[in-house]
Amino acid sequence: MIFLGIDLGASSVKVLAVDQEGNILGEASREYLVHYPKSNWAEQNPEDWWVNTKEAIKELISKSNIPSDKVRSIGFSGQMHGLVALDESNNVLFPAILWCDQRTTEECEDITNHFGQEKLTELVGNKALTGFTAPKILWVKKNKQELFEKIRHILLPKDYIRFKLTGDYATDVSDASGMLLLDVENRTWSQEMIEYMGIDKDCLPKLYESYEITGNLTKEVKEELGLSGDVLVVGGAGDNAAGAIGTGTVKEGTVMVTLGTSGVVFAAHDEYAVDSKNRLHAFCHSNGKYHSMGVMLSAASCLKWWVEEANKGMDFDELLNEAALSKLGCDGVIFLPYLMGERTPYADPNAKGTFLGLSMTSTRGDMTRAVLEGVAFGLRDSLEILKDxxxxxxxxxxxxxxxxxxxxxxxLADIFGQTIEEINTNQGGALGAAILAGVGAGEFKTIEEACTKFIKVVGSVKPIDENVKRYNKIHKIYTKAYESLKDWFELSANI
Incomplete structure (x- = not known):
């Protein structure tokens, strides 16, 4: 049997095929655009996701010579928090408002003021953040009343693809955890939140565990994709939970760090747990348990900006070679990686990317290395909260x-002061999605069993003791920088 994992990311979709022995049979991907119509807004056209997903599946099946009747099931990994709204005819009402969109500051304040943070944590396990889905719905209600009244179905990004594949309105509890509408502890929709939002519960998709079957490919879709037989579709997971499955992060003590478009520190828990200060997200895990997660909104995207925008025309490898020649600490240059605001630990949509400590002796290599170090320091902030x-x-x-x-x-190893392990695959969310598909199809009894077959540790990067000591000192300076600039960030938002 063959299982497909669809990873619907922030800038591209990837489709991966694996078999029951843990072999990767092939992959294909397609890119699409993110639109930024206003400062701190981020949108995509859901139709772009669908068209490119279909093309990627067809390319994968063709170039990897996958028999049309051997694909047994499909799983998902999806960018979280995005709002997709459909009318009664299943038409998309407006562009999807994405996870990194920061327009909902007022709506987050409204939610928090209405419930109070303690009650909100009791209801949904998290604080109201601009990236989450519920504040986006309120924004539409306030600013696009005529469109809000037409909403009949609310979906997350990957679940729009599910709908197009199967005709089912469904989601999984890991992805739903980031909507601010889910009672995370009890893995069900929060009736109090739904009533406050002014939406009908029927607008929300049916909830499933990530490995449960939610439907089957329609006949029309199978014909278009060149597939045959009964193809199951499972719940799938939010990108970070799926990535955790794809790295074997399924037991307590294991932490996954993601250096993707956003940065994530993800820790698995057997039992529900909440940080009393709400600095970390408390979400359902895709293995039927729970996890804590810290998220910085800009991680590898900081380097992408530095290379492609600030140093347009420069060779990527040349810039990294210059960074390697820069000394630890970048000759006093520090970079705050807040290009899209920040979520953990500050939850501040007004925070801005900032270089500090520049002088006449600062080099481009210093600044490039400062970007790498700044992102690593930001990730360490979440690690420190986990320790707390x-x-x-x-x-x-x-x-x-x-x-x-x-x-x-x-x-990263030096700033964390801990060994960073390398595994035999960097497929992350796509592999996690395929593993979930295999579990849902009954090929594996448990997610843990599947992870053991697919994922092996193949190397490690150990911290250098002297570097750890020096970075510990620099991190203290780094953490003071935000507090020193917080008021300025708020003032600059009005420029």
């Missing part, structure tokens, strides 16, 4: 595009 709430950390696994850089991995 007594989370056992026995293993750290790094994934994402940034983890391919040996320099960045060494910086």
């Amino acid at each position: 709430i007594k989370v056992n950390i026995s293993q750290i696994i790094a994934i994402g595009g940034g983890s391919k850089s040996p320099l960045w991995k060494q910086i």
Whole structure:
């Protein structure tokens, strides 16, 4: 049997095929655009997701010579929090408002003021953040009343693809955890939140565990994709929970660090747990348990901006080579990686990307290395909170595009002061989605069993003791920088 994992990311969709022995049979991907119509807004056209997903599946099946009748099931990994709204005819009412969109500051304040933070935590396990889905719905209600009244179905990004594949309105509890509408502890929709939002519960998709079957491919879709037989579709997961499955982050003590478009520190829990200060997200895990997660909105995207915008025309490898020549600490240059505001630990949509400590002796290499170090310091902020709430950390696994850089991995190990392990695959969410598909189809009894077959540790990067000591001192300076600039960030939002 063959299982497909669809990873609907922020800038591209990837489709991966695996078999029951843990072999990767092939992959295909397609890119699409993110639109920024206003400062701090981020949108995409859901139809772009659908068209490119279909093309990627067809390419995968063709170039990998996958028999049309051997695909047994499909799973998902999806960018979280995005709002997709359909009318009664299933037409998309407006562009999808994405996870990194920051327009909903007022709506977050309204939600928090209405419930109070303690009650909100009791209801949904998290604080109201601009990236979450519920504030987006309120924004539409306030600013696009005529469109709000036409909403009949609310979906998350990957669940729009599910709908197009199967005709079913469904989601999974890991992805739904980031909507601010889910009673995370009890894995069900929060009636109080639904009533406050002024939406009908029927507008929300049916909830499933990530490995449960939600439907089957329609006949029309199978014909278009060149598939035959009964093809199951499982719940899938939000990108980070799926990525955790794809790295084997399924037991307590294991932490996954993602150096992707956003940065994530993800710790698995057997039992429900909430940080009393709401600095971390408390979400359902895709293995039927729970996890804590810290998220920085700009991680590898900071390096992408630095290379493609600030240094347009420069060679990527040349810039990284210059960074490798820069000394630890970048000759006093510090970069705050808040290009899209920030979520953990500050939850401040007004925060801005900032270089500090520049002088006449600062080089481009210093600034490039400062970007790498600044992102690593931001990730360490989440790691420190996990330690504060007594989370056992026995293993750290790094994934994402940034983890391919040996320099960045060494910086990460030194700033964390812990070994960073490398696994035999960097497929992350796509592999996690395929594993969930295999479990849903009954090929594996448990997610843990599947992870053991697919994922192996193949190497590690150890921290250098002297570097750890020096970075500990610099991190203290880094953490003071935000507090020093917080008022300025708020003032600059009005410029």
